[in-house]
Amino acid sequence: LVSSTTLISAYADKGLLEKAQEVFDSMPERNLVSWTALLVGYAQSGRLSEAATLFRTMPEHNEYSRTAMLTAYTHCGQLDKARQIFSSNPVDQTVCNAMMAALSLAGLVDQAKAVFDSMPELDLVSWNTLLAAYAQSGRFAEAKQLFDAMPDQDIVSWTALLTAYASVGNLREAERIFFGAMQCHDGISVAAMISLYAQSRDLEAAKRVFDRCERFSLQCSNSLLAVYAVNDRPEEAKLVFESMEEWDALSWTLMLSAYAHSGQLSRAEQLFSATPPLAAAASATAMVWAFSQTGHIVHAKQTFDTMDQRSQASWNVMLAGFGQAGQLSEARKLFHQMPCRDAGSWASLLAAYAQNGQPWRAIDVFYEMNASEAAAVAG
RNA sequence: GAAGUUGAUGAUUCCAA
Numbered sequence: 001l002v003s004s005t006t007l008i009s010a011y012a013d014k015g016l017l018e019k020a021q022e023v024f025d026s027m028p029e030r031n032l033v034s035w036t037a038l039l040v041g042y043a044q045s046g047r048l049s050e051a052a053t054l055f056r057t058m059p060e061h062n063e064y065s066r067t068a069m070l071t072a073y074t075h076c077g078q079l080d081k082a083r084q085i086f087s088s089n090p091v092d093q094t095v096c097n098a099m100m101a102a103l104s105l106a107g108l109v110d111q112a113k114a115v116f117d118s119m120p121e122l123d124l125v126s127w128n129t130l131l132a133a134y135a136q137s138g139r140f141a142e143a144k145q146l147f148d149a150m151p152d153q154d155i156v157s158w159t160a161l162l163t164a165y166a167s168v169g170n171l172r173e174a175e176r177i178f179f180g181a182m183q184c185h186d187g188i189s190v191a192a193m194i195s196l197y198a199q200s201r202d203l204e205a206a207k208r209v210f211d212r213c214e215r216f217s218l219q220c221s222n223s224l225l226a227v228y229a230v231n232d233r234p235e236e237a238k239l240v241f242e243s244m245e246e247w248d249a250l251s252w253t254l255m256l257s258a259y260a261h262s263g264q265l266s267r268a269e270q271l272f273s274a275t276p277p278l279a280a281a282a283s284a285t286a287m288v289w290a291f292s293q294t295g296h297i298v299h300a301k302q303t304f305d306t307m308d309q310r311s312q313a314s315w316n317v318m319l320a321g322f323g324q325a326g327q328l329s330e331a332r333k334l335f336h337q338m339p340c341r342d343a344g345s346w347a348s349l350l351a352a353y354a355q356n357g358q359p360w361r362a363i364d365v366f367y368e369m370n371a372s373e374a375a376a377v378a379g
Numbered sequence: 380g381a382a383g384u385u386g387a388u389g390a391u392u393c394c395a396a
Contacts, residue, residue: 005381012382036382067383098384128385135386159386192387223388230389254389282390289390316391323392347392354393 001027005034012041015249015278032058036065043072046281046311049339063092070095074102076312077342097125104133128156135164158182159189166196187219194220198227222250229258234267252279253286260290281307285314292321316344323352 004027011020024030024038035058042051055061055069066085073082079102086099096119103112116122116130127150134143143164147157158177165174178185178193190213197206210224221244228237237258244251252275259268268290275283284307291300304310304318315338322331331352338345346365353362 002381007381009381031381033382038382040382062383064383069383071384094384096384101385104385125385130385132386154386156386161386163386186386188387190387195388198388219387226388250389257390260390286390292391313391318391320391344391349392351392 001029001031001034005031005037008034008037008041012037012044015045017041017045017047032060032062032065035059036068039065039072040068043068043075045309046076046313047309048072048076048078048312063094066092067094067098070098070102074098074105076340077344078340079103079106091120093119093121093123093126097123097129100126100129100133104129104136107137109133109137109139124150124152124154124157127151128154128160131157132160132163135160135167138167140164140168155182155184155186155189159192162189162192162196166192166199169200171196171200185213185216187216190216191219191223194223195227198231203227203231203233217244218246218248218251222248222254225251225254225258229254229261232262234258234262234264247276247279249279249282252276253282256283256286256290260286260293263294265290265294265296281309281311281314285311285317288314288321289317292317292324295325297321297325297327312340312342312345315339316342316348319345319352320348323348323355326356328352328356328358 004023007023008020020038020041024034027034035054039051039054051072066089070082070085082102086095096115100112100115112130112133116126119126131143131146134146147161150157162174162177174196190209193209194206197209206224206227210220213220221240225237225240237255241255256268256271272283272287284303287303288300291303300321307314319331319334322334331349335349349365350362353359
């Protein structure tokens with residue numbers, strides 16, 4: 001039982017869900033841990049419907065499975081469902097922390113603070129979550145105040161503080177923290193500093209930090225790849241990509257969009273054909289986007305049709321593609337085919353009508369939304 | 380001995396640059 005469950009987790013981590021499912025199916029008996037491990041696997045690959053089905057059919061739940069499902073809904077923009085899990089179960093520290101993160105992701109920082117205030121016990125994750133919520137929403141004063149009030153701080157807290165300084169454009173203070181106050185670093189803290197330099201348009205400094213810290217490779221490389229992709233430097237991106245020792249789905253997406261951004265569509269296609277299964281869904285989405293951007297809506301649709309796992313983002317990208325191409329009836333059709341819709345889907349449909357001289361239909365669409373969807377779009 | 384929550388990075392709407 002234990003070793004099969006370990007195997008499920010291992011496959012799930014690598015995005016090999018078919019394998020994980022196979023192991024799960026062949027188990028003579030299962031427990032909550034095995035169910036949850038598989039659920040998390042689907043959730044992390046963005047396969048929400050499969051995760052939800054597992055959650056519904058599993059014989060029992062505990063804090064682990066509830067937290068996992070709550071987070072899965074959050075990452076797919078389904079805050080309502082996350083709230084439902086939260087409010088219909090007994091209070092649990094980790095579930096509260098996850099709910100705070102969910103609210104923060106939806107931009108509802110004050111509601112996250114309300115959860116924080118209601119918690120009987122706070123741990124480091126609770127403090128860090130609220131700190132990050134302030135930092136990400138540009139509420140610097142509150143972030144700093146909370147940081148100083150925390151019983152103790154770890155590298156997560158320090159990195160969040162770094163973001164807080166960045167959000168108010170205080171690069172000097174961020175440097176002082178990164179090179180001075182912080183006593184240790186990991187891939188994410190270095191990646192944060194890289195993108196901070198990139199935001200202040202100092203690509204040289206970004207590269208310098210990267211060169212000094214290559215031992216934290218994957219996260220730092222992705223961060224630098226993103227810098228080059230956005231700044232139209234496909235050659236430098238290629239150098240980074242080829243020097244990497246491991247790649248995740250994001251690395252592939254970044255490299256593809258570096259080519260796409262610079263108009264090198266054939267190079268993008270070439271790379272796309274070499275994409276490993278782990279990155280297949282993300283890469284295909286990037287290609288759909290690249291084709292739509294360059295007016296190749298037919299190719300975009302073809303690529304979309306060959307995908308066997310469609311994330312929420314991929315549906316939205318395709319929808320936006322039809323909008324840009326002026327194919328409104330296709331857009332509307334796709335919108336109704338989508339298994340679920342998040343704020344981005346509604347926004348894309350609205351934009352499609354608005355940009356094609358039919359703003360009144362956009363208004364109709366707007367009134368079709370229910371209140372929570374409208375709130376999400378407004379947010 | 381196995382599973383969940385927090386920090387950086389990308390693609391989808393609007394705006395800005």
